[in-house]
Amino acid sequence: MDRDLARQRIDEISEEIRKHNYQYYVLSRPLISDQQFDLKLEELSRLEKEFPEFLYPDSPTRHVGGEITKEFRQVVHKHPMLSLGNTYSEQDIRDFEERVHKHIGEDIEFVCELKFDGVAIGLTYREGRLVQAVTRGDGIQGDDVTTNVRTIRSIPLKLRGRDYPPEFEIRGEIILPHASFKALNIQREEEGEEPFANPRNAASGSLKMLDSAEVASRKLDCYLYYLPGPGLNFSTHYESIQAARSWGFKVSAYVVRCKTIDDIFDYINTWDTARKELPFDIDGVVIKVNSIASQEQLGYTAKSPRWAIAYKFKAEEASTELISVDFQVGRTGTITPVANLRPVLLAGTVVKRATLHNADVIAELDVRTGDTVFVEKGGEIIPKITAVDLSLRPGGSKSLVFPGICPECGTSLIRREGEVAWVCPNETGCPPQIKGKLEHFISRRAMNIDSLGEGKIGILFDNKLVQSPADLYELNYEQLLGLEKLYKGEGDKKDRVVKFREKTVVNILNGIAASKTVPFDRVLYALGIRYVGETVSKKLARHFMSFDKLRTAEPPELTDVEEIGEKIARSLRLWLETPGNITLAERLQNHGVQMKFTEHPVAKKSNRLDGMTFVVSGVFENFSRDEIKQAVEDHGGKNVSSVSSRTSCLLAGNNMGPEKLRKAESLGVRIISETEFLKMIE
């Protein structure tokens, strides 16, 4: 086929596929069979391979994924991503409605919508093409997850029609429908991974995966509900989201306009029941003032708009009998009492266990075996006990006794000063604690060995292959292939055996090998030293530059480091003096793990910022506030404390106040993230 013809065919077939995607994923009204659709996609994919010059960023084949994200860049939101005031109380809804009337007058129209329980996302389109997708983050800046978001089929890469603004942002929620959530958790269990607690966690975890092909396989979905910012020609919110629908976005069909408080409560009550029939989770409804002019009049508080409110559904509650209490040992040695209950139906699932949190909660509730208790499902998978029905307490019951020794290893429990939890101090000999340390070691922000998860670590530990993080680097193919774990089936589920197959083993070994390039500060964090979190690890790593230097540092030298106090210094010394820890560090070093910085992590000095003034605000990942200010000066820039029209850049960190941001926005001052700043001085 010649190039012109190929290009023509690519355009034609892309258009066709887009149409079918829209029909299938947005409207749920497919016009052709899945096979017919796959054939078209295959043809396009073939042509793009043959003529890579015509593989466009908005090609429908991009939904399949394949690109790898190395690092999620931090991006400052053009309009801060505010949250909504939310409430469980009907009175608050009445008050909201009255407040709006007082400010705007009698004739108000509201819009009621579902409150999707997922991950908020801001999508930017330029000339009808998706150019950026950013998570909420702290509301001021979030993670750039564009590559992953491109794989979501209901999100158009190219818009329909022509009447969309040349550049705009649209906000919505990425969700994982129940069916995909169930399938994903079954697959995870088969692969020896811990299942996700709920669809929201699964959606958020999926968005942060590095391999976009994996993300594509998770079958995420996205509903859009808001177009922020001035400059769009709509007089009402309702109109704006209907327009968004016509551009190809998935907009909920259950958006209604209403006038009276009774209409609002009708909507709330309908959905409090009807939500159980939806194929995805919602956690409430959102009520918005429809007129954009009225929205502007009502304005914003520091955190949320005054023109909208969220009504959250109450967690469902059930009552049942408390049969017994187990005392579980967590990763850090904390003992958590967990109640075994007579099975009871709650929010669609059978509940058999519930957390009792700690000894104080047990004492406060004075809960006893044989009691009838109330259980409630919060956001997490484990429900909690909220109260005891004393009128049903059987005679002769006795208060529960909290154990004095660790149920896993028999060590006497301790309670640290000022803390409520009872803890098993046997850090190096208590199995759940050893496993917990390994899990921390491989976690994303530490060594980031994502081919191993909680389940696989458990299998390695149970098979006595791994006790210490250093053991990971001594594993080989033969040891891993064929390892298995038996999952006991419950109820009508059969027992299942999970086996490490070749692909799994290769992935695990590659992941472990790749972790040898993880920089020293994260290795330090991965060691799991008490009080040495990410920030402290960075400080220590930068100051001492190598483990060998840190190892010999005495307390005065440690507390000289910015933000390192007595408590951290003591914990560090204790760790360094505990037999075994130095051996661990040496073994890691011998295996090629980074135990020192190979180059200075701070950029070299330059005159890149000559003549520029900066306002630094918030908290940063790689620098303390003083360090980042120093970096500004090191490169020729000047620091000032407040934003004015003469400010060149607002350097926005995490948790900065929205006022500075608004001021910068209104004065047209450039707002940059830490990543952008690093680029400027690179």
Ligand code: IVH
């Ligand atoms: S509107 C400025 N509409 O709930 C207001 N938000 O607690 C923009 N959410 O951050 C938000 N469903 O992530 C809006 N129909 C809906 C929503 C919704 C879910 C989320 C959103 C927001 C959070 C507020």
